Amino acid sequence: MNILDKLLLLMFQQNAESIYFIEGIPPFMKFKDGKLQNIIDETLDKDQIDELLKIFLTDKDKIELKKIGYWLGNYTTSNGLTFRGICFYQKNRLSIVFSPAIIESYTFEQLDIPSLFVDALNKNKGLVLISGPRKSGKTTIFNTSIEYILNNRNVVVATVEDFIEKEFSNSKGIIYQFLVGKDYANIREVLNIIKRVKPDVVAIQEIINYDYLTLALDLSLSGLLVISTINADGVVSTFEKISGMAGDQKDNVFRYLSMVLEVLISGNLFETNENNLKYIYDFYFNDIELAKILAKADIMEVYFKMVEKREKGFRVQEHTLRALVKKGLIKEEEAVLKAARPSEFKKLLAAPF
Numbered sequence: 536m537n538i539l540d541k542l543l544l545l546m547f548q549q550n551a552e553s554i555y556f557i558e559g560i561p562p563f564m565k566f567k568d569g570k571l572q573n574i575i576d577e578t579l580d581k582d583q584i585d586e587l588l589k590i591f592l593t594d595k596d597k598i599e600l601k602k603i604g605y606w607l608g609n610y611t612t613s614n615g616l617t618f619r620g621i622c623f624y625q626k627n628r629l630s631i632v633f634s635p636a637i638i639e640s641y642t643f644e645q646l647d648i649p650s651l652f653v654d655a656l657n658k659n660k661g662l663v664l665i666s667g668p669r670k671s672g673k674t675t676i677f678n679t680s681i682e683y684i685l686n687n688r689n690v691v692v693a694t695v696e697d698f699i700e701k702e703f704s705n706s707k708g709i710i711y712q713f714l715v716g717k718d719y720a721n722i723r724e725v726l727n728i729i730k731r732v733k734p735d736v737v738a739i740q741e742i743i744n745y746d747y748l749t750l751a752l753d754l755s756l757s758g759l760l761v762i763s764t765i766n767a768d769g770v771v772s773t774f775e776k777i778s779g780m781a782g783d784q785k786d787n788v789f790r791y792l793s794m795v796l797e798v799l800i801s802g803n804l805f806e807t808n809e810n811n812l813k814y815i816y817d818f819y820f821n822d823i824e825l826a827k828i829l830a831k832a833d834i835m836e837v838y839f840k841m842v843e844k845r846e847k848g849f850r851v852q853e854h855t856l857r858a859l860v861k862k863g864l865i866k867e868e869e870a871v872l873k874a875a876r877p878s879e880f881k882k883l884l885a886a887p888f
Contacts, residue, residue: 536612536613536614537590537613538586538587538590539587539590539591539610539612540590540612540613540614542554542562542574543610543612543616543618543633544612544614544616545564545574546564546633546635547616547635549564549566550566550567551564551565551566551567551572552564552565552566552567552634552670553565553632553633553634554574554632554633554634555630555631555632556579556584556587556630556631556632557579557628557630557631558579558580558581558584558628558629558630559578559579559580559628560578560579561573561574561575561576561577561578561579562574562575562579567670581628581629584629584631587631588600588622588629588631591608591610591620592606592622596608600622603716604623604624605621605622605623605624606620606621606622606623607620607621607697607698607716608620608698608699609636609698609699609700610633616635617635617636618633618634618635618636619633619634619635619636619698619700620632620633636700641672641675641679641814642679643679643683646672646675646676646814647813647814648676648800648814649800649818649820649848649850651798651818651820651848652798652800652818652820653683655797655798655820656680656683656684656760656762657687657688658760658797659735659758659760660755660758660759660760660795661755661760661761661795661796661797661821662751662752662755662761662762662763662792662795662796662797663680663760663761663762663763663797663798664763664764664765664773664796664798664799664800664801665677665680665762665763665764665765665799665800665801666764666765666766666767666768666769666770666772666773666799666800666801667764667766667767667768667801667802667803667816668766668767668768668803669766670804671768671802671803671804672802672803672804672814673764673766674700674764676800677738677740677762677763677764678700678701678703680738680762681694681703681710681738681762682703684708684736685703685704685705685706685707685708685710686706686707686708687707687708688707688708688735688736689707689708690708690709690734690735690736691708691709691710691711691732691733691734691735691736692708692709692710692711692734692735692736692737692738693710693711693712693713693729693732693734693736693737693738694710694711694712694713694737694738694739694740695713695715695722695725695729695737695738695739695740695747695750696712696713696714696715696740697714697715697716697740697741698714699712699714700740708736711732711734713725713728713729722746722747722750726750729754734759735759735760736759736760736761736762737754737759737760737761737762738761738762738763739751739761739762739763739764740763740764741763741764741765741766742763742764742765742777742780743766744780745780745781745782745784747763748777748780748781748788749788751763752788752791752792752795755795756791756794756795761795765777767801768801768803768875769801769817769852769875769876770799770801770817770819770837770838770841770851770875771834771835771838771875771876772801772875773799773801774829774832774834774837775834777789777792778832778834785832786832789829789830789831789832790830792829792830793826793827793829793830794826794830796819796821796826796829797820797821798818798819798820798821799817799818799819799820800816800817800818800819801816801817801875802814802815802816802817802852802875803815803816803852803873803875805856805859805865805869805870805873806865806869807859807864807865808863808864808865808866809864813859813864813865815852815855815856815859816850816852816855817841817850817851817852817875818848818849818850819837819841819849820848820849822844822847822849824840824844825837825840825841825844828840838851842854852874852875852876852880853874853875853876853879853880853883854883856870856874856880857880857883857884860884867884870884
């Protein structure tokens with residue numbers, strides 16, 4: 536077992552969140568509570584960083600690293616553990632970061648995903664958004680959505696990804712997985728290929744900026760079903776992040792968004808007192824009244840209407856969390872720490888049940 540494999544195994548055994556190799560400082564691990572811990576006291580020099588690179592980078596990867604300044608990908612150790620990796624330059628020095636790439640396998644039923652979400656995956660057009668913070672389960676839902684479509688629909692699926700996190704297999708549906716930055720230089724080149732492949736469904740790994748946002752909206756408006764994720768905690772934060780990406784195009788973006796958005800699910804995984812994981816989420820779906828409000832980019836009014844219309848199927852995290860805390864299934868500290876809107880949750884928790 537090489538030195539990298541040994542260190543990655545150590546990180547996995549200690550349940551650390553990430554491991555860092557940076558020239559000029561000792562290698563260290565970061566834990567889920569934010570704590571940093573040096574693995575050794577000696578600092579890493581350039582030669583040691585280069586030796587690590589030889590373990591996980593191919594010759595092609597090394598050329599790409601020098602050309603575009605970073606590498607993204609997965610690395611599997613000799614004992615079968617897979618890790619997400621990034622290698623990049625900062626201050627003209629190389630840094631390497633690895634995190635466990637554990638792709639959890641959950642069914643929609645296990646996660647208590649609404650039937651309206653699954654219904655949206657069976658539609659021919661529209662936008663399906665999945666959001667949440669890191670380690671929240673959004674990638675799991677994204678992957679499960681693609682697998683559901685491949686297994687149940689006779690369609691062509693195209694993915695747009697920065698790196699291949701999960702390789703999908705053809706089933707009833709056919710899939711093409713396109714890599715931005717590797718297979719194609721930029722998002723425009725990928726779009727040109729997608730137009731020629733003529734997919735029925737496009738799955739965008741993550742909307743990270745305005746270019747990806749407009750890609751999702753344009754493809755949805757053209758009559759395709761589009762699925763994507765956004766790194767944001769809760770419906771309010773998701774719409775606020777979209778607003779920030781849109782800039783001076785905010786009015787147009789929200790008008791188009793109101794026309795194509797079928798569902799938005801945004802949540803987090805909470806550990807119950809029974810040592811199980813429960814997915815708690817906000818859930819927005821296509822509704823005439825809320826779509827009109829969304830078109831005006833009135834984000835908080837959308838949220839208040841979702842609270843008001845919970846009996847119609849909308850969900851907000853605070854009310855679900857309060858019920859679970861009152862039943863003793865989730866600790867109050869855990870709920871407050873991971874709630875999308877902690878201040879709102881505290882107010883609700885203090886109110887008569």
